[in-house]
Amino acid sequence: MxxxxxxxxxxxxxxxxxxxxxxxxxxxxxxxxxxxxxxxxxxxxxxxxxxxxxxxxxxxxxxxxxxxxxxxxxxxxxxxxxxxxxxxxxxxxxxxxxxxxxxxxxxxxxxxxxxxxxxxxxxxxxxxxxxxxxxxxxxxxxxxxxxxxxxxxxxxxxxxxxxxxxxxxxxxxxxxxxxxxxxxxxxxxxxxxxxxxxxxxxxxxxxxxxxxxxxxxxxxxxxxxxxxxxxxxxxxxxxxxxxxxxxxxxxxxxxxxxxxxxQAKGSALSYARKRTSRIHYEDAWSSYEGCKDIVDKEWRRHGNWKCADPVWLFKQTTKSSMAQLKNWSNAEFKGRQQKLEKLTAKLKELRHNGVNIVTGRKLRELKVRSRTSCLTKKFIGSRGLGQIG
Structure with a gap:
């Protein structure tokens, strides 16, 4: 090869x-x-x-x-x-x-x-x-x-x-x-x-x-x-x-x-896997000051590591941090997800109505707004909300 x-x-x-x-x-x-x-x-x-x-x-x-x-x-x-x-x-x-x-x-x-x-x-x-x-x-x-x-x-x-x-x-x-x-x-x-x-x-x-x-x-x-x-x-x-x-x-x-x-005829859906509600840390969060503040606050709040079981303390601190990050992420990114969904729906409507054929002005404007407002490196999108919501 x-x-x-x-x-x-x-x-x-x-x-x-x-x-x-x-x-x-x-x-x-x-x-x-x-x-x-x-x-x-x-x-x-x-x-x-x-x-x-x-x-x-x-x-x-x-x-x-x-x-x-x-x-x-x-x-x-x-x-x-x-x-x-x-x-x-x-x-x-x-x-x-x-x-x-x-x-x-x-x-x-x-x-x-x-x-x-x-x-x-x-x-x-x-x-x-x-x-x-x-x-x-x-x-x-x-x-x-x-x-x-x-x-x-x-x-x-x-x-x-x-x-x-x-x-x-x-x-x-x-x-x-x-x-x-x-x-x-x-x-x-x-x-x-x-x-x-x-x-x-x-x-x-x-x-x-x-x-x-x-x-x-x-x-x-x-x-x-x-x-x-x-x-x-x-x-x-x-x-x-x-x-x-x-x-x-x-x-x-x-x-x-x-x-x-x-799907095979006469059979149930194949390859089904159970979804879980586990919370996952998103790499994109790391660039936000809000995320850094939450992590710093929670790890400082849990006291002296020398006086406690480090494994237990690590679990508690991580659990507490992720709970705070969940609330922060929903507040930070939910509006962007809704905005993207509205823009996508409008793009679809214009396309199906044949706006492409007559003029591209509205279509171009919506595409630019979709790209610049929602598809940025810091946009979490449905992945983050789907996992932590």
Missing amino acids: GNDVSRGVRDGNPKNYRRSGGGWWPAPPTAMKILSWNVRGLGNSRTFLALQKILQQQRPLILFVCETKLTAKQMYETSRKLKIDNCLAVNRNGKGGGLAMLWYNEANVHVTSYSNHHIDARVQREDGSWMRCTGIYGHPEMSQKHHTWILLKRLADLFDIPWLCFGDFNEILHPNEKLGGNDRNVNMISEFREALCECNLIDLGCKGYPFTWSNGRFGQHFVEERLDRFLCNKKWREKYVDCAVVNLETWTSDHCPIIMEV
Whole structure:
């Protein structure tokens, strides 16, 4: 694998790609959800925080990201910061590209192959059966698109098990999946459809906003397309419930994240984990004087450490400090969370009402307010409130 891939090791078995380390762990997933997103660069803080928030709200078990624009080593460090147990990352190509598949320990994932345009893995379910998950990043250049279809056909011949294929295919399946601009090349659309037919893959559709990519322009230059999707084969549809893919809202990438929940027919939700109400210390608190004052006050208040059992005293002081920090955090950050939710709802309303097509002024204003007011390094967001509220 050379320098193209970063991975961890679990119990001496390199197939499991486990990362070790301490720190805060997000609330665990309640079902097997899979998230796919062309992040258009994961090195900037806005996109990282947006992804972090999506993980906290949607709680996917498996995540595929493309166009990370990171080296494998940088992506591995990013997965550590996201507190995701496992990661396989493919190096960026020059200043672009870069892929990664990340997953929590609840998923038994075995990566079977990868390239600059795909990561293919087998996932073992609780009943011992296997399904296949393949993340795809299609060639964006028109002259190279046929290589994506060749890749799909080769992958289709490898395993005869339920198959879920997802990602940014950089092509549409139907003319109505594009709004604005010049018409798509009909031959390119036909080649995509023919490739899926040969691979016995079908589109799973979507809910939410119908397009997943926008060129970010307005008026007569405005263009939107549905480039990101989930596909499956016949065996997958026979075994799993047809849960609609959801196109999520975001303002940090020109692509929307897409997410799907996987559930076997006739069974309860898989991979359920019990949520706890434990209070966790947030690293972001450390930069606030209010946090420092609380910690200093509580540790001074508990008296002389030489005259008491240090273990008991440590527990009491920590418990008292966290109780005070809980109240402080709710007061400090709750208003920011509510503000972000209102701005996001307004962005969604404007987008669905077609404001993009006519004028971008209101949309731009709301995006700037969302970025500057809420997605800052010091913004705790739903993670902190969800854990301590």
